Amino acid sequence: MTQPIRYELLRRDEHSLARRGRLTTPHGVIETPVFMPVGTQATVKTMAPWELAEVGAGIILSNTYHLHLRPGEELVRKAGGLHGFMHWDGAVLTDSGGFQVFSLADLRKITDDGVTFRSHLDGSLHSFTPESVMEIENALGADIIMAFDECPPYPATREYVETSLRRTLDWAARCKAAHRRPDEQGLFGIVQGGEHIDLRKESAQRLVELDFPGYAIGGLSVGEPKPLMYEILSATTPWLPADKPRYLMGVGSPDDLFEGVERGVDMFDCVLPTRIARNGTVLTSEGKRVMKNARYGDDFLPLDPNCQCKVCQTFSRAYIRHLLKADEVLGIRLTTYHNVYFMLDLMKQIRQSLDEGRFLLYKQEFYARYGYNETNAGEEV
Amino acid sequence: MTQPIRYELLRRDEHSLARRGRLTTPHGVIETPVFMPVGTQATVKTMAPWELAEVGAGIILSNTYHLHLRPGEELVRKAGGLHGFMHWDGAVLTDSGGFQVFSLADLRKITDDGVTFRSHLDGSLHSFTPESVMEIENALGADIIMAFDECPPYPATREYVETSLRRTLDWAARCKAAHRRPDEQGLFGIVQGGEHIDLRKESAQRLVELDFPGYAIGGLSVGEPKPLMYEILSATTPWLPADKPRYLMGVGSPDDLFEGVERGVDMFDCVLPTRIARNGTVLTSEGKRVMKNARYGDDFLPLDPNCQCKVCQTFSRAYIRHLLKADEVLGIRLTTYHNVYFMLDLMKQIRQSLDEGRFLLYKQEFYARYGYNETNAGEEV
Numbered sequence: 001m002t003q004p005i006r007y008e009l010l011r012r013d014e015h016s017l018a019r020r021g022r023l024t025t026p027h028g029v030i031e032t033p034v035f036m037p038v039g040t041q042a043t044v045k046t047m048a049p050w051e052l053a054e055v056g057a058g059i060i061l062s063n064t065y066h067l068h069l070r071p072g073e074e075l076v077r078k079a080g081g082l083h084g085f086m087h088w089d090g091a092v093l094t095d096s097g098g099f100q101v102f103s104l105a106d107l108r109k110i111t112d113d114g115v116t117f118r119s120h121l122d123g124s125l126h127s128f129t130p131e132s133v134m135e136i137e138n139a140l141g142a143d144i145i146m147a148f149d150e151c152p153p154y155p156a157t158r159e160y161v162e163t164s165l166r167r168t169l170d171w172a173a174r175c176k177a178a179h180r181r182p183d184e185q186g187l188f189g190i191v192q193g194g195e196h197i198d199l200r201k202e203s204a205q206r207l208v209e210l211d212f213p214g215y216a217i218g219g220l221s222v223g224e225p226k227p228l229m230y231e232i233l234s235a236t237t238p239w240l241p242a243d244k245p246r247y248l249m250g251v252g253s254p255d256d257l258f259e260g261v262e263r264g265v266d267m268f269d270c271v272l273p274t275r276i277a278r279n280g281t282v283l284t285s286e287g288k289r290v291m292k293n294a295r296y297g298d299d300f301l302p303l304d305p306n307c308q309c310k311v312c313q314t315f316s317r318a319y320i321r322h323l324l325k326a327d328e329v330l331g332i333r334l335t336t337y338h339n340v341y342f343m344l345d346l347m348k349q350i351r352q353s354l355d356e357g358r359f360l361l362y363k364q365e366f367y368a369r370y371g372y373n374e375t376n377a378g379e380e381v
Numbered sequence: 382m383t384q385p386i387r388y389e390l391l392r393r394d395e396h397s398l399a400r401r402g403r404l405t406t407p408h409g410v411i412e413t414p415v416f417m418p419v420g421t422q423a424t425v426k427t428m429a430p431w432e433l434a435e436v437g438a439g440i441i442l443s444n445t446y447h448l449h450l451r452p453g454e455e456l457v458r459k460a461g462g463l464h465g466f467m468h469w470d471g472a473v474l475t476d477s478g479g480f481q482v483f484s485l486a487d488l489r490k491i492t493d494d495g496v497t498f499r500s501h502l503d504g505s506l507h508s509f510t511p512e513s514v515m516e517i518e519n520a521l522g523a524d525i526i527m528a529f530d531e532c533p534p535y536p537a538t539r540e541y542v543e544t545s546l547r548r549t550l551d552w553a554a555r556c557k558a559a560h561r562r563p564d565e566q567g568l569f570g571i572v573q574g575g576e577h578i579d580l581r582k583e584s585a586q587r588l589v590e591l592d593f594p595g596y597a598i599g600g601l602s603v604g605e606p607k608p609l610m611y612e613i614l615s616a617t618t619p620w621l622p623a624d625k626p627r628y629l630m631g632v633g634s635p636d637d638l639f640e641g642v643e644r645g646v647d648m649f650d651c652v653l654p655t656r657i658a659r660n661g662t663v664l665t666s667e668g669k670r671v672m673k674n675a676r677y678g679d680d681f682l683p684l685d686p687n688c689q690c691k692v693c694q695t696f697s698r699a700y701i702r703h704l705l706k707a708d709e710v711l712g713i714r715l716t717t718y719h720n721v722y723f724m725l726d727l728m729k730q731i732r733q734s735l736d737e738g739r740f741l742l743y744k745q746e747f748y749a750r751y752g753y754n755e756t757n758a759g760e761e762v
Contacts, residue, residue: 041709046711048714071699071703075699078681079681085700316460318452318460322423322452323422323424326422333714
């Protein structure tokens with residue numbers, strides 16, 4: 001069997017757990033650490049695929065739960081998988097739908113076999129099992145697919161987390177057995193265990209025994225304080241093999257990227273840059289800017305004077321504010337484009353700092369310029 | 382004084398009043414007949430300016446009423462006019478706000494001096510006079526600006542139309558006197574007169590006496606039957622000078638372009654292609670398609686197999702339908718891009734048919750393929 005996903009460790013940071021690496025996928029080679037923009041419904045909201053390429057995206061994430069409900073995996077399969085359907089030549093990762101299904105709260109029922117849930121779109125009844133999720137992800141055809149897991153809520157009792165973890169480990173093995181395209185799609189296992197370091201360790205070790213081409217860390221950034229998230233992360237990555245990629249699921253504010261990379265994470269995804277863009281908030285080298293604010297009304301500077309993206313090279317804050325105030329689609333197109341560029345460029349700078357052995361220095365510089373401190377975690381400048 | 386707008390008549394059609402011409406503006410030379418996409422709030426809805434260039438737009442229209450209310454002409458002036466504000470290097474035409482203000486019905490009051498009206502945004506009180514509108518249009522800085530006119534409703538009594546026409550002619554002279562940038566912006570007069578052919582003639586002759594660099598025909602496509610519109614058009618254009626461009630305001634379904642060109646019109650604008658795009662309807666060489674229809678659910682053909690636009694070269698009907706059903710912005714981006722391309726390409730084909738002396742033949746071919754006939758005026762295929 002050819003392993004479709006290969007990771008090459010290029011360099012270890014001398015002062016932290018950070019790593020520079022390279023991920024080979026059936027749709028391109030990706031330098032890590034990497035940020036993956038989120039394209040929930042087979043589109044990164046407001047962006048065309050050629051714009052994703054322009055801003056430097058090499059891999060995007062899409063959501064199994066949403067695509068299963070609409071348009072259905074069978075249509076996507078017929079279209080040549082997600083790549084053909086959305087006309088995206090880069091790599092794609094699909095999540096397992098677990099996070100979405102378990103977020104449905106009253107609408108779902110969990111057993112050891114799987115989960116029964118009602119669609120948030122029309123209330124129709126569906127069921128996800130490790131086997132059915134593999135079938136869906138095989139049809140969607142992403143380069144990297146995620147095992148079906150349960151993401152326990154925070155806070156949860158230790159007893160709940162333990163039971164949930166057993167189930168997730170059992171499901172991981174069932175996913176591996178049910179995966180029908182192992183030559184074309186790399187299946188990642190997901191470490192769970194809530195806030196319990198011993199359970200995280202057990203989860204990691206048991207998954208490593210199953211031997212996946214990559215490992216994700218799930219169940220973080222679900223409501224726990226950031227210091228706790230970082231503590232769990234620090235205690236988890238050392239149990240994962242150095243020759244496999246590590247993916248921190250659903251995490252990715254600018255500071256989270258630094259903290260995650262510092263703790264040995266290679267891959268990130270987050271809706272933050274695209275979601276806040278649609279509310280008119282942009283990420284800049286000097287912190288966040290809420291572009292609907294009156295102060296930008298006659299400000300003819302670019303969103304971020306230090307940014308090289310097409311939006312910052314072309315349009316003024318005043319114009320973008322006008323578009324946002326007038327509910328013009330171009331407004332959220334421009335803020336989204338900029339924010340995604342910003343995150344990908346930030347990760348590029350992080351990789352460069354790793355190449356040059358000055359990662360922690362760069363982190364310090366970035367935090368100072370961005371305005372991170374104990375009382376202001378990157379809030380508006 | 383240098384006239385900023387010059388029209389060159391290249392060729393007359395032998396079988397109709399159609400003309401091939403060339404319009405020189407401070408922002409480029411435009412081949413006529415031409416279709417102008419509408420960018421009401423300093424943006425053609427959903428499109429970036431580089432996309433307008435891609436689809437071949439040479440001139441776009443923007444709305445004085447909307448821009449006066451938001452963001453205000455003073456900001457646009459400071460940004461270097463509409464060209465600088467929206468970063469558009471092609472030509473721009475601004476309407477006079479008359480049509481919008483008179484559409485406000487209960488919210489406005491007309492006197493011989495001008496119109497007092499309440500903003501549709503916040504109810505604030507504003508007033509437009511020929512002088513204030515010129516000041517606004519001078520600040521917005523479009524290449525072509527329109528005189529402030531009253532657009533009478535349809536139907537209206539002859540008495541009302543006569544009174545309104547006197548006022549509009551008086552206002553045209555006041556606009557000419559108040560225009561402060563005649564070397565940089567060409568001011569067009571607007572022929573009114575409702576459905577009364579003698580009033581249309583009088584209106585045209587009186588405006589020609591005032592000597593404008595171009596003439597618009599207003600007050601059509603406001604509810605009257607299409608045959609009546611074509612009749613009025615046929616009776617109006619012969620009174621306009623051959624060496625000046627003629628612009629039919631707010632008109633532009635595909636059949637209207639043919640009928641207008643046949644009657645000697647050089648310029649058109651219409652929100653139709655962009656508005657219906659946002660409802661998911663596309664214009665194709667075979668007629669309109671309502672893309673949310675279930676029949677397109679697993680249709681992997683392009684929107685229009687005969688179209689060379691980037692959207693048709695890239696995406697399937699099934700993908701675009703999915704985006705529209707899922708309320709994804711990319712969906713209306715793609716339908717808008719295609720529809721604007723379609724209209725501009727159609728006009729290019731019309732120009733070519735004029736160059737080759739086969740305009741009426743081309744019209745016949747297009748109607749047959751598009752499915753126009755007595756019972757089906759370009760409805761869904």
